[in-house]
Amino acid sequence: MVRASGEPIHALIVDVDPLATELVSFALRREGWHVSVATDGPGALHMGRSDPPDLVVIEVDLPGLDGLEVMRGLRASRPTIPVMLLSTLTAPESRIEGLAQGCDDYVTKPFHIEEVVLRLRSLIKRSGLGVESGIIEVGDLILNEFSHEATRGGKPVSLTATEYRLLRLLMLNANRIVSKPKLLEEVWGYDFGGNTNIVELFISYLRKKVDSGHQPMIRTVRGCGYMLKAVSRPTG
Numbered sequence: 001m002v003r004a005s006g007e008p009i010h011a012l013i014v015d016v017d018p019l020a021t022e023l024v025s026f027a028l029r030r031e032g033w034h035v036s037v038a039t040d041g042p043g044a045l046h047m048g049r050s051d052p053p054d055l056v057v058i059e060v061d062l063p064g065l066d067g068l069e070v071m072r073g074l075r076a077s078r079p080t081i082p083v084m085l086l087s088t089l090t091a092p093e094s095r096i097e098g099l100a101q102g103c104d105d106y107v108t109k110p111f112h113i114e115e116v117v118l119r120l121r122s123l124i125k126r127s128g129l130g131v132e133s134g135i136i137e138v139g140d141l142i143l144n145e146f147s148h149e150a151t152r153g154g155k156p157v158s159l160t161a162t163e164y165r166l167l168r169l170l171m172l173n174a175n176r177i178v179s180k181p182k183l184l185e186e187v188w189g190y191d192f193g194g195n196t197n198i199v200e201l202f203i204s205y206l207r208k209k210v211d212s213g214h215q216p217m218i219r220t221v222r223g224c225g226y227m228l229k230a231v232s233r234p235t236g
Contacts, residue, residue, distance in 0.1 A: 001031065001121055003054070008034040009124055012053035014044040014070060015086065016062060020109065024057060027113045028120070030174065041065025041073075048074045053081070054129050055120060060087040060098065068101050075102070082123040086111070138174045139230045141210065141217060143167060150210075157209050162187065166202050167210065170218065170228035179225040199226075 001009055011033050015021045025035045036051060038044035041064040048056070056074060060067035071083050084105040085098045098106040104126075105119050134145040140153045148164045150157040159167065165187045170178060180196040188198065203226060207218050219227045 001033075001124060003129060008032055009055065009129070010034045010036070010051075010053045011120070012036045012038065012044065012047060012056045014038045014041070014056065014062065014067070015059040016040070017059065017109075020059070020086065023113050024116060027117050030172075031117065031121075041067075041070045044070050045073045049077065052078065055082045055084070055124060055127075057084045057086060057116075057120070060085055060089065060094075068098070071101065071103060080127070082127050084116075084120060084123065136168065136171045138171050138228060139217065140214075141171065141228075143171055152210055152214055159209070160205075162202060163206055163209070167206055167228075170206075170226065174228050174230050177221050177224045177227050183225070 003009060009032075011028050013021055013024055013028075013035060014037075015024075016039050021037055021039075025037060028035050036047055036053060038047050041062045044056075044058070044062075045065070047053075056071070058067040058070055062070065065073070067085055067087075071085070074081060074083070083103045084107060085103045086107055086109060087094060087098070088109045090108045095106045095108070104123050107116060107119065136143045136145065141150070142152075143150045143164075145168070148159065148161075150159055150164075150167065166183065169183065169186050180199045183199050184196065187202075203218065203220075207216070211218055215231045217228050217231055219229050221227055
């Protein structure tokens, strides 16, 4: 997803929790977004004014100014900026308060990062700021989500429908382990009674098509699953 101008979506993340910040930042950068980070309320307001973001993710419990105050401060100059609040407070009253104060979404910790990314993409779509780029790139491997065409090092890679779904899932989770059960669920829609041989078979098909003649990208992580590892683009 990019801006209508073709530029990356700019997200500002405001959180004192380094693990949560890194998790969200990494996931959004993998989506191709530009990410800025602030660790307190005053810093967030300064960054929001000096380099206005398209969307803000704010932890409610911040030092200096709390998340609701930061949201109000940012919206004083940009009333329609999409805001997601993050919080460790799970009581319904806390969520209701955040929504009543005007946040667009409210997510409690701990969260599933895939869900957070989908919710943020939805906020950008509803705001009218973003359009789908339809292109996933990992190193010199490129996948077009519209045409279902792939290239590696500029050369076409012919894919069946199942191979496309499998490769897309691995690329969206580049540099992360994807378990066999998750691959079965996401690509085939059921678990084959726990038999993962079908996954191994299609991974072997993909390796022949994607890695043949190139530095291998599809890695087996024994006992865990598979990872599509980004490699440097060839130079010269």
